[in-house]
Amino acid sequence: MADSARFLISWLSVLDNVQLAAHLQGKKNAETLAKAEQLLAAVKMSEHKNKPCYQLSGGQRQRVALARTLMQDADLILMDEPFSALDAVTRLQLQQLAAQLLADKTVLLITHDPQEAIRLADQIYILKHQPAQLSNVIEPSNNAPRFGSDAEQWQLEQQLLNMLSNQCVEGENV
Numbered sequence: 523m524a525d526s527a528r529f530l531i532s533w534l535s536v537l538d539n540v541q542l543a544a545h546l547q548g549k550k551n552a553e554t555l556a557k558a559e560q561l562l563a564a565v566k567m568s569e570h571k572n573k574p575c576y577q578l579s580g581g582q583r584q585r586v587a588l589a590r591t592l593m594q595d596a597d598l599i600l601m602d603e604p605f606s607a608l609d610a611v612t613r614l615q616l617q618q619l620a621a622q623l624l625a626d627k628t629v630l631l632i633t634h635d636p637q638e639a640i641r642l643a644d645q646i647y648i649l650k651h652q653p654a655q656l657s658n659v660i661e662p663s664n665n666a667p668r669f670g671s672d673a674e675q676w677q678l679e680q681q682l683l684n685m686l687s688n689q690c691v692e693g694e695n696v
Contacts, residue, residue, distance in 0.1 A: 621667035
């Protein structure tokens with residue numbers, strides 16, 4: 523789960539955090555090391571691989587958490603705000619990387635970013651109230667990921683923002 527950077531083990535190195543699941547499963551070997559190093563290069567964290575995670579910035583920690591998630595070979599991936607602490611350019615690059623590497627997986631992505639939802643989701647579920655209840659579902663006509671900027675994406679973004687705004691105006695927790 524890309525459970526945010528707060529769940530990294532702060533005293534472990536970046537590389538050890540990325541390989542943590544393999545280590546716990548007794549599967550840490552040369553192949554997992556190579557995969558971890560490849561993912562760290564993809565998220566631009568290779569030069570920090572030996573640093574303990576407590577020495578990293580928030581954005582760096584988030585990139586390590588994403589690499590750790592991408593290291594898993596699970597059929598279902600849960601991602602809670604995995605790109606929220608990143609600058610716009612890095613966010614877009616890592617969204618593209620995640621979309622590419624997770625294309626054959628089922629991903630539950632929690633986000634508060636309408637553009638991110640439109641870029642990455644096949645179905646967008648809007649929840650309201652506490653406890654959460656399904657409010658609306660948006661199903662874009664073309665397949666994710668959507669990294670261009672066409673009229674349909676703009677219309678979807680406006681539709682999503684209007685739904686969210688209307689719920690906020692009505693005093694509902696979104």
